[in-house]
Amino acid sequence: MSRKPTPPEASSSRRRSAAKPVEAVGQTLERALDPLASAIKRAALRRADRQSRAFDDPAEAPAAPAKGALPVSPLAVPFPRIPPIDGVELATGRAGFYKHDREDLLVMRFAEGTSVAGVFTRHGVGSAPVDWCRRALAQSQGEDARALVVNAGCANAFTGKPGADAARRVASAVAKRFDCRQRDVMIASTGVIGVLLDDAKITQRLPEV
Known part of the structure; x- marks a missing residue:
């Protein structure tokens, strides 16, 4: 068919x-x-x-x-515009973590008697700044924090003991300028993971900032 x-x-x-x-x-x-x-x-x-x-x-x-x-x-x-906050001073500057021209450093100074609290990652591998702040708050119970230093461009994570030493040097330099204990200084870093923080870029800019 x-x-x-x-x-x-x-x-x-x-x-x-x-x-x-x-x-x-x-x-x-x-x-x-x-x-x-x-x-x-x-x-x-x-x-x-x-x-x-x-x-x-x-x-x-x-x-x-x-x-x-x-x-x-x-x-x-x-x-939004932020009104002044009693007991807090903020300043920014350029430490040079970025190749292009932009500010990448924040320094906050707190009045005496300032209390702080921390919320941390539950990950087993924290960055050097996370480990520093966790230990500092455990010692001080969050009482009398005097400063917070934040840098962008380098997370200082997965850097081992050299990264921890760099974080300690930053806290030490800020503590000397603000006449306080190292544990009264909180630090934070954000940016590239696995790159050691060049703490000299921060400590050299502290007088200017």
């Missing part, structure tokens, strides 16, 4: 019906992405509006990105 040839109309109809699932997926993706595209567009418009207002009020002008830094996201929102 011979098979009858398929009419061109029937073949075309099958092709159209086979394409429908793909079209449905495309329509679903379009509906799913539409709110995201709208949100990005609204954020970009808000950012443009903030920038236009900056011409009238310099205080509203966003900070220019550092040379070599990544571009600012259109979803970024301005950081």
